[in-house]
Amino acid sequence: MPNNLKLIEIAQTLTPELSTTKVYPVQLVEMVPEQDAFQGWSVKTVDTVENLLHRTFVKNDSFVLDFGDHQVGYLNLSLMPVGSPPDAPLRLKLTFGEMPCEIGESFDDYQGWLSRSWLQDEIINVDVLPAQIRLPRRYCFRYLKIEVLDTSRKYSIAFPDIHVTAVTSGDASVIKPLPACLAEDLRVMDNIAIKTLQDCMQTVFEDGPKRDRRLWIGDLRLQAQANYLTFQNADLVKRCLYLFGGMTLKNGEVSACVFEKPHPLADDTLLYDYSLFFVATLYDYFEATGDWDTLKDLWQIALDQLKLAADRLDERGIVRDDTTWWCFIDWHDDLNKQASAQAVLIYALKRGERLARKLQQDEVAAWIDVTIKLASAAAVTHLWDAEQKVFISGAERQVSWASQVWMVLAEVLDTASHAELLRSLFRNPPAIGMTTPYMYHHLIEALILSGLKDMALEQMRAYWGEMVKDGADCFWELYNPSDKRLSPYGSNLINSYCHAWSCTPTYFIRKYFLE
Template sequence: MSEAIQINEQLPMVRHPHFLQAADALIPKLYRQIQSPEAVIDAVADEHVLFGWRAQPLCSVAELAQREFKSGDSVILDFGRHCVGYLQMLCHNAGSPPDAPAHLHLTFGETLSEVCEPFDEYQGWLSSSWLQQQDLWLDVLPAAVNLPRRYCCRYVRIEVKAVSRKFRLRFEAIQLHTVTSAPPHCPPCESTDAELQTIDKVSVLTLKNCMQEVFEDGPKRDRRLWLGDLRLQALVNDVTFAQHDLVRRCLYLFAGHTRQDGMVSANVFVKPQVIADDTFLFDYALFFIDVLYNYLQSTEDVATARELWPVARRQITLAFARVDDNGLVRDSGDWWAFIDWQESLNKQAAAQGVFIYCLQRALWLAERFEPELTADYRLHIQRLKTAAQQQLWDAKQGYFVSGAERQVSWASQIWLVLAEVGSAQQREAVMRKLLGQPPAIAMNTPYLRHHFIAALLQCGLRAEAIAGIKAYWGAMVNSGADTFWEVFDPKHPEFSPYGSKLINSYCHAWSCTPAWFIRLYGL
């Protein structure tokens, strides 16, 4: 099953006012900071550089204020780091009095390529309205420009599309007013490994810039709350900013607007009101349980966990509807699981692993809130594990298989290892084999890569986990990343699941987890 856009326009949905009121009471304070550009640069096409563009200094920011721009001129500003906020600047006329409006075109880019490559050539399947650009017409000069729309960028390109021949433009006091709900202070990383310290720093900035009124999956594109992303963000938040009320708010948002049968949506819009998207994913719905489990572990907030436990329990009941008489999650074309951006990936085995993993968390919660369910949950866990071991394990290959074609993939191994299917020795052998004889169906995202590192650590392969973090997230840092990206295939760095690298998110929630590994495991 591949991914596509779900459209369920007539699907009955139910609002739960008590949960929504609880979420509203937890809207966080936003911290603001002024960030000025650190450099004025020129962009040089360079095929040897990732994404094809290299920055070189052009002039100082102080010198920029003295430059005069005519029609067709442009300038690229480098703010020195990834920012999320609102642009302000002053525009002055120079020469004769302005006898016509000034037309400006602004382009915002997380990467240099986004402000260098023309958006009108974009051919991706996501809406081009996500491409960050804005046209301005200044009828009166001088003018104070305060853009109302929030942008996500490191680079800003200002193009003078048109002024009359009588005057020119000058720009000064250019600033980004950045916003985040992450507090200014974050406990320092205690790793003694310099490379891991750098990776941790990038991870923390990635999380910080995704922390707004909710944990956004990406502050450039989508800019909303996704359950799979929330699950990983909450882990990193535990060991960094500890904004547990933001996690609590997000749990209430998912519980506040559900499908009529109680299934939680894969993502939620919060404005103009809370609206659960009409996208439902088998694995993401189950992850509501894991987020609640980890929230209770981190906060000991029993009251909230008890209140939301029925929502979590409902996801288990709904998931069982997909289990066949043999104890396997049914594989068919009429269901949805995410697992990873991988068009050819068969997701049956990985979904089996996700279900077992989350059912184990549900067992822990049931022991506290509904102990009469625990005996059945234990039996179900054993039945699902036995089915996976008996029907999905291929002893000859030394791998788990998935689907009618008995596909071997990274995702299947990772999730059944995390679900603790088979003996500890078997699981360690699987992980070691992945390192030495990798399957053809690989990993495309930091999201699945997170679970790979988690599986290595679960099997006691600490050195291999450290090497994996450095080889993958370290490669992004070495390529110039100051926040971690939504997708990254080292062998195909321009890969996009959407058809264009211009629409990819280069500050993405599910990519921030090295900080969790580094801090929790003392790497």
């Protein structure tokens, strides 16, 4: 499918200017192994930054700076030689860490399956001193370790100025203050969620500013929902929708993610649920903005996603589960995706139908309506296990949290049944659990939709609240309160610790918990 250059051009005109902030380190620290600390590392204060400014360093010296909070931006280093004129280049190693583990553990031992190139370290050689350096790459970090690999016998090196030029397209000045009566832990959670979203808001809504810095539609949908209630940057959502809409795959499917550079480019990753979220994200955008032009520009692409997804229904009206597709839902090797996918389809169809009605496309709306009824009835007939009182998924009739949560979000049963279904999960938890904050988001949304706000709040506190207790400055890509070194990538060094899909506590708090 050729790119739609008109849509891409509109997206490009919406590229935001990033605002910049100078951020200075607040203290010198060291990472201390401590069994009870999160991931085994605690952070110990060792000196003031003031003292650093008066020190000079030689070969094999090193120090760790703490910038006080999570930063996304560019590192500026002033390098001042002390002693004789520098008769050899300065060689430094810089290691950037969102988390203590990235400073405490050696990247040399990394054995994960994601590219080691995501681990943020650089060796730089500086030929001319003194120097003011701004490293060309963007980094994502709270901690910075500087190791002096070599000076020469004739000079040592001082660092009279080290700061970050932090960048974002999220303007915090437009965010409404929370009412004073709100519980302190929710205020903290809201604040961290907003920081998470802000650090992911660059020239697109990135999934994670450390890794993999791309626009994924699964993350976008949640970011957009949080954004409408906080930064209110509707144009950034619009830009992202036009990027996805402008670069569909060969049958017209919306790709799971797109690249911005060196030029806009759709990734070849196709995920059943993610393509459908184009419809949901467009629906949410229109609800938030009433922007008819965008709706009209992108509607046909949204409708194509519904049709393509509906083509996957078998003769029973159930999403075919074979080896020819990918559906994300959650990071879980054993999770069967069939029931969740069925529910995501229904969820997207329902939003698509409302858009069709708004556009007065009655025939289209009627087709969608028939399809909703078909898929919903099929779900109840073929995926609901009346005996166990749960939705099953796949040939093995797997019972998982995800299947139930998504069926609730698709509103396949009535509210009372949904509430009972969700309650039963807590009484008899399925073996196939939830891995990501992304999946937890959907659990919380399902609980609220089913009238179980107290349980939703309890779960938010048990999950994101526990991250706060574990020291989160931003909310993480992956978190399991009972397995704190969890990584689907083979190493927690490579996890993203500021991740878009984890930013939704601010959405829940501001949407549901301010009354």
